[in-house]
Amino acid sequence: MNYKTDFLVIGGGISGLSLAIKLAQLAPNERILLITKEELHECNTYYAQGGMACVWDEGDSFEKHIQDTLRAGDGLCNEKIVREILTQVPKRMQELIEWGVQFSKNDDGTYDLGREGGHSERRILHVDDLTGQYVEETLIKKVKEYENIKIRENFCAINLYAKNLKCRGVYVLDQTSDEIYNISAKATILATGGAGKIYLYTTNPDVASGDGIAMAYRAGAEIANMEFFQFHPTCLYHPYAKSFLITEAMRGEGAKLKDIRGHQFMGKYHEMKELAPRDIVSRAIDAELKKSGDDYVYLDIGSYRDAEFIRNHFPGVYEQCLEFNIDITKEPIPVVPAAHYCCGGVVADIDGSTKVQNLYVIGESSCTGLHGANRLASNSLIEGLVCAYNCAQTLVKQKDSLKIKEFEPWEPGSAIPSTEAVVITQNWEEVRRFMWNFVGIVRTDRRLQRAKKRINLILDEIERYYWDFKIEKDLIELRNLATVAKIIIVSAISRKESRGIHYNVDYPDKAKIPRPTMIERPW
Numbered sequence: 001m002n003y004k005t006d007f008l009v010i011g012g013g014i015s016g017l018s019l020a021i022k023l024a025q026l027a028p029n030e031r032i033l034l035i036t037k038e039e040l041h042e043c044n045t046y047y048a049q050g051g052m053a054c055v056w057d058e059g060d061s062f063e064k065h066i067q068d069t070l071r072a073g074d075g076l077c078n079e080k081i082v083r084e085i086l087t088q089v090p091k092r093m094q095e096l097i098e099w100g101v102q103f104s105k106n107d108d109g110t111y112d113l114g115r116e117g118g119h120s121e122r123r124i125l126h127v128d129d130l131t132g133q134y135v136e137e138t139l140i141k142k143v144k145e146y147e148n149i150k151i152r153e154n155f156c157a158i159n160l161y162a163k164n165l166k167c168r169g170v171y172v173l174d175q176t177s178d179e180i181y182n183i184s185a186k187a188t189i190l191a192t193g194g195a196g197k198i199y200l201y202t203t204n205p206d207v208a209s210g211d212g213i214a215m216a217y218r219a220g221a222e223i224a225n226m227e228f229f230q231f232h233p234t235c236l237y238h239p240y241a242k243s244f245l246i247t248e249a250m251r252g253e254g255a256k257l258k259d260i261r262g263h264q265f266m267g268k269y270h271e272m273k274e275l276a277p278r279d280i281v282s283r284a285i286d287a288e289l290k291k292s293g294d295d296y297v298y299l300d301i302g303s304y305r306d307a308e309f310i311r312n313h314f315p316g317v318y319e320q321c322l323e324f325n326i327d328i329t330k331e332p333i334p335v336v337p338a339a340h341y342c343c344g345g346v347v348a349d350i351d352g353s354t355k356v357q358n359l360y361v362i363g364e365s366s367c368t369g370l371h372g373a374n375r376l377a378s379n380s381l382i383e384g385l386v387c388a389y390n391c392a393q394t395l396v397k398q399k400d401s402l403k404i405k406e407f408e409p410w411e412p413g414s415a416i417p418s419t420e421a422v423v424i425t426q427n428w429e430e431v432r433r434f435m436w437n438f439v440g441i442v443r444t445d446r447r448l449q450r451a452k453k454r455i456n457l458i459l460d461e462i463e464r465y466y467w468d469f470k471i472e473k474d475l476i477e478l479r480n481l482a483t484v485a486k487i488i489i490v491s492a493i494s495r496k497e498s499r500g501i502h503y504n505v506d507y508p509d510k511a512k513i514p515r516p517t518m519i520e521r522p523w
Helices: 014-026 062-073 079-099 131-143 211-219 278-292 307-313 315-323 380-398 418-438 445-468 473-494
Strands: 003-010 032-035 149-152 155-163 166-174 179-190 229-236 256-258 297-300 333-342 345-347 359-361
Touching (some): 014 032, 014 149, 062 079, 079 380, 131 380, 155 211, 179 211, 179 380, 211 345, 256 278, 418 445, 418 473, 445 473
Antiparallel strands (some): 155 166, 229 333
16 A cells, blocks of 8 residues: 655654644645654653743843853854744744643743753743643644544654655555555655664653654765764663653752762852753763762752642652652652753754755754754754744645655565564664763763774674565664664764763864764765
8 A cells, every 4th residue: 555645744743743733724735644653642752841941031032042052052053043943932832822732830820930951041831840741642632633634653664765865755664564655745754853762871762763864864865963962961760760851940940969978069060050051960970970980879859849849840750750669859869861862963944944855854853053062951842843833834835836756666575584583682782882882971082983883883784684674663773773873973983072962082172163063975
């Protein structure tokens, strides 16, 4: 079975869902197909706790938000893009509220604006500490109101069909029927999220394997700044806790970082202490752990806020920690840094347009220039929302000039004995482990070269045997995971400085002129 649609949206987070809704509103006669690799809600958006940065209060200003973003981006933000995106946020947030998102309010009816690291003002609109979950659920409900939006879950994209930098659609694996289909479209939009599963420890769900970035790279798109992978400073450290993030908003409300002996240490690293940008906080924790040999540090809010405040403001963290017998109102939380957000990605404009004709990329898979060398907290969901809106505007203007062009069917490989699946598992684990050890928070040239040798061997093995395996999700993800890992390693090696999130012991200073890192095929 092959599909034809006017607009194909790949990904079910805030970018993909809000784009589908906007397209349906602006072009009710166009067909929109939205596909997701797993269930619709399984995406980075759903697990975002902190909130959405927006100039909402009279005491704040666009200029303050812009300067905070530029400061965090450490010289690599595109200031024009920063200004365009941030000044559009209030209108998009108002629309999100009209669609049904009920952000937390104070007793007097005003919005409860939070503050996070790197922000000079309180400007974080949130829904308790479960913002992403509520936004995602609201958008899922909204997207199902439109008859011209069709949703297909468990459709795993294999590869884009793109010749001569022109995209016609995508090959997908229907995991229910185990069949491979063509989906032809006027325009294909990648809203596939991040790539946190490249690392051993991450706050991302399992679906975040860099699929969109890898597919766009193979189609000929430009990839930029992939060495800038943000590590969230505080992920719950517990043998049975998988990828549970402790929101940065907790530090915004007074929580302190301490070593296991109870000593505060952030004052040694930055004047803003716990509210310093994430890269500084992550490196500070990493440095403390390397010095002490400890496995974790503590995040203590119970000593600085009363129990009722904690339970009301952080119900998600409170309940989740209780499941692991940690009462955060009475005891500190053991935390470690974890891979969190990909600041680089497919080079795209504010409307998602790329070097490849009819291919658009929005959200975390894209690199618009908003984040530069380090993302300012809570600037991610707003980027997806704003760029989805602009993408919809562009697509609707072009809809009558775009044509659907079919393409040849996928040539399936032959199945192999199931025992050989161990090859996929082995490579998957090996990539994630050496990326953590050699291409993590603190890097050296020697570690990066070791990682490059390993990833070249694994990629060679994948490409040599790819067509002999039965095409299934684990294999597709491994191929994408390894491809993006190689891009990160090559990008990190090429940056002969330390800037933003990228810190190389062999090049501790910044270069005089900040330049983006651009990667195109072939290496």
